[in-house]
Amino acid sequence: MQQSQIPEYTLPGVLHFLQSEWRRYERDRNEWEIERAEMKARIALLEGERRGIETMKINLMRRVKMLEFALRQERSKYLAGISSKQPLTRESSTVSTTTNEEGLQNNSQSTTEFSQTSEQSSQQKSLLSSRDPNYRIKSREILKACLQEIDYLTNAATSNPSISNRPLSHPTGLNGNNATNQMPNHRDSAIWVGGNSNAHNGMPPKRLGNVAIRPSRPAPTTPPSILPILPTNSSSPPLDHSFPTREGLEIVSPENEDGSFFPKSDGKLYKSDDDEQPSFDYQGNDIIASGETTPIGNGIGGLETNKADENYFEKDVGTPAFNRSGSWKMQNQITAKNITAFQKNADELREEEYQLKNDVQKKFNLSDEKISKLMKHSSKKNQGILPIINSDPQLDELSLSVEEVDNAEKSEADKLQENNSDRKMWRQRFTLRSHLDTVRSISWHKSELMFASGSEDGTVKLWNLKGPISLKPTDVPDIEPTITYRGHTAAVNSVVVAPEQYKCYSASMDSTIRVWDLPPPKRDTYGPVDSPLNLTTYIGHTDAIWDLRLFPIRNLNTQLLASASADGTVKIWNTEAEGSPLKSSWGYYGSNGELPVNGARPPIPTSIDFVHSDLKKMAVSFQNSIIKLYDIETGQSVVTFNSAETYDNTPATQINRIIVHPTMSLLFSAHEDKYIRFFDVNNGKCNFSMLAHLDSVTALDIDPSGMILVSGGHDSSIRLWDIVSTRQCVQEFVSHRRKSDEGVLCVEYHRSLPWMASGGADSVVKIYC
Amino acid sequence: MPDKYESAFALQEYLQSLIRTNKENIDLLIELPPGHEEDTWQYEHLRQLCLELNYLVIQLEAECNRQSCPEMKADEWMYLCAAHPNPTNCCAIDYIVHTLDGATTLLNSHKYFPSRISIPETSIKYYQSIARRLYRIFAHAWFHHREIFEAFENENQLYARFLKLSDRYGLVAKNLLIIPQNNNIDNDDRDNTPSSDVSN
Secondary structure, eight states: OHHHHOTTOOHHHHHHHHHHHHHHHHHHHHHHHHHHHHHHHHHHHHHHHHHHHHHHHHHHHHHHHHHHHHHHHHHHHHHTTOOTHHHHHHHHHHHHHHHHHHHHHHHHHOOOOOOOGGGHHHHHHHHHGGGSGGGHHHHHHHHHHHHHHHHHHHTTTOSOOOGGGHHHHOSSOHHHHHHHHHTTOTTOHHHHHHHHHHHTTTSOHHHHHHHHHHHHTTTTSHHHHHGGGOHHHHHSOTTTTOOOHHHHHHHSOHHHHHHHTTTOOOHHHHHHHHHHOTTHHHHHHHHHHHHHHOOOOOOGGGOOOOHHHHHHHIIIIIHHHHHHHHHHHGGGSOHHHHHHHHHHHHHHHHHOHHHHHHHHHHHHHHHHHHHHHHHHHHOSSOGGGGGGOOBOHHHHHHHHHHHHHSOOSSOHHHHHHHHHHHBOOOOEEEEEEOOSSOEEEEEEOSSSSEEEEEETTSEEEEEEOHHHHHSOTTTOOOOOOSEEEEOOSSOEEEEEEEGGGTEEEEEETTSEEEEEEOOOTTOOTTSOOOSOSEEEEEEOOSSOEEEEEEOSOOOSSOOEEEEEETTSOEEEEETTOSSOOEEEEEBTTBSSOOOOTTOOOOOOEEEEEEOTTSTTEEEEEETTSOEEEEETTTOOEEEEOSOOTTOOSSGGGOEEEEEEOSSSSEEEEEETTSEEEEEETTTOOEEEEEEOOSSOEEEEEEOTTSSEEEEEETTSEEEEEETTTTOOEEEEEEOOOOBTTBOEEEEEEOSSSSOEEEEETTSEEEEEO | OOTTOOSTTHHHHHHHHHHHHOTTOHHHHHSOOTTSOHHHHHHHHHHHHHHHHHHHHHHHHTTOSTTTOSSOEETTEEOOBTTSSSOBOOOHHHHHHHHHHHHHHHHHOTTTOOOSSSOOGGGTTHHHHHHHHHHHHHHHHHHHOHHHHHHHHHHHOHHHHHHHHHHHHTOSOGGGOOSOOSSOOOOTTOOOSOOOOOOO
């Protein structure tokens, strides 16, 4: 009966149907497999790239540290009263080693254009110190003058230096293009070098080496070379420049483009070229070839474009172009090949540093191209690249300075926006739970991935992230502290790690400062406690200690430590002294200043910091919202800041924390009434004042490059501020949960690695990278 | 339970303010604030115990060291440290420090105690093991460093609070409470054989 009802289901028919279904299924599955493999390859590529960028960043930080170290040495020399001449020359020779090659080449092949021997010493100094933001403005001025001079000399034939006209009005002006077109390219540090070395042709080799110092440091980094295909650039209308890219390039012969095109790192231009005129890529290759073989860029304007310069461009700017074209050609090759190329490059990385720079740049451009291609599948614009671009703020600054020299048509706001968008965005990496109450202070180890945290639960904990960092973020178990220092009988307010002394200091509400032994890094959390961890205790304060700072320079037999206490005094301790460590002590009115007339209790110090640009002085903020500068030796008040603008005689308007900029003569204060203020250390004037948080500001720190100020407040948020140009918030994130009306209580940057830590009222320490 | 504590740490804030103002009133300290779960209340108490036991440890460190107490003993009992892959015969101060560290880590563990507002059912069993081990710190102090114990107890009434808490929520088995109580000295169940604790 049933069979007759469904006669169409015959065995062969069913089999056929099943077979075809199976085949279809298999086909789909294959497709999925392929897709999956593609995705995997892409993930591997992106991950590799990220690693590469991280390596670059660490390299960069290392360089920054090197320079900082040199600066510190210089300062300690200055402090010791020794002439600063010696460290200067030594510093220059060490720093210039990486760039010596170019410098020498430059010199040997260049003809003397300017004789500036008289300015030599002063310029050298300014260039050296250009690492110091103090002198940035000065060096900028000098550079501006130089570039103007070059401009004038090289552009004698023309009177219109605007970019849009240049390629057309200089169809044959090779050098004019070379020199002038460099400037608008604020993005590319290499251009800076070009302008610079041109300007200083004919100087002694050493000098040239120095000249190249600053630009050469950022040059090997990825950001400038990635930037050409930054989405920020390409997101603006590609043709809004009205730069007649096609016409311009068609008019200009390949040789001319050596001058005019290569320095152009502007993504818009590249982009449109590639899109509209793929054949142009071959020209790019030609140019590179010609650049390598002959110094073609001689001629008009009298400015010699020497071979070294061109090489430099090829390496730093030219390669992107080449790789762009190269990768377009490789469009059909499988991703796996790119990955192996990447790995191969990565191996070379270690062999030679200079090679490294080129390779990495090459590789990044390759892969970036790859990404942009992939992105195009989903959207026409490659917006998605942005998050992976980590730009060093210093580079932004560098580019900014070039921007300023050049009066390009871009508005200031545009530039700043771009600067901001390139900045590193911090993301939370670890959450460390072990404290039982509010975390009040954090102090990183100078070089290791270690830090100490001090909490209201009376303990100080030492953490080592070396293990956890190697794990995948998802696999990280509960991270335990390496050691818990027990000894304080009340909340710990401040901790300082002194790796050079293998010590850690902590200050507490119990009015003592305790000195702890830093254990060897490999210590087992549950190992036996053999030696007493609490090495010694400084007793002297008679009330809670609020803040603790270590003197930035350690001499042979002195390492100063400053403490500010609710007993109204600031005390300086010499931690390496035999016998009594207490060196000096003074209150609000200074060591021998007059006492208050009416017998009122003098204001209580709330925060202290050493003035890095003048290490004989120390800044102290008080509960009455006054900041004073004291001479460390005499304890006398030197400068009183104009900082009590909003003070209303209650602690609700006090200063919670101050921090002095590591290089500039700037001081920042965090106020209970939500303000952050910028002061000039020299005269105590308030430069800038802003409502920074929704609640009291409690924590401040400055990033190692000196460009970003980070602040934390009771509104639970952490905010990063651009302190160099815009003074605007660059990033904000909510971090800790509130307890007892407190939120974030401490934020600190690692001094040499791209990490940041914060502690809050929720007893948690968070680590960002 | 006052309403003024609105944060995620309401219970902790409440408990801490009680301790600040009413340290002697142990019954009030233990009293579960209305509208809250017993589990979270115990949890906050255990956290606070670990926090305050730190201060007892600081006092103990003055005279308890590898030489004075090479083994973790309390009365006739000897304890083995469970902080290691294999129970180890740590000296008393190491045992105390390891126990405190371990308990702190466990109470802070994201895996077992992901939230302070609600405690997973499966994690409640750890309260007993934590309390049992913390008790031994008191016990060691009582039997071997009586002066320190008394001074600390006069100051903080921490042991009294612990006892009350344990009693209320049955954290430590009666036969394991080896410190003689004021009225009834409970020595019946004392075992003269060394016992070790390997449970986790």
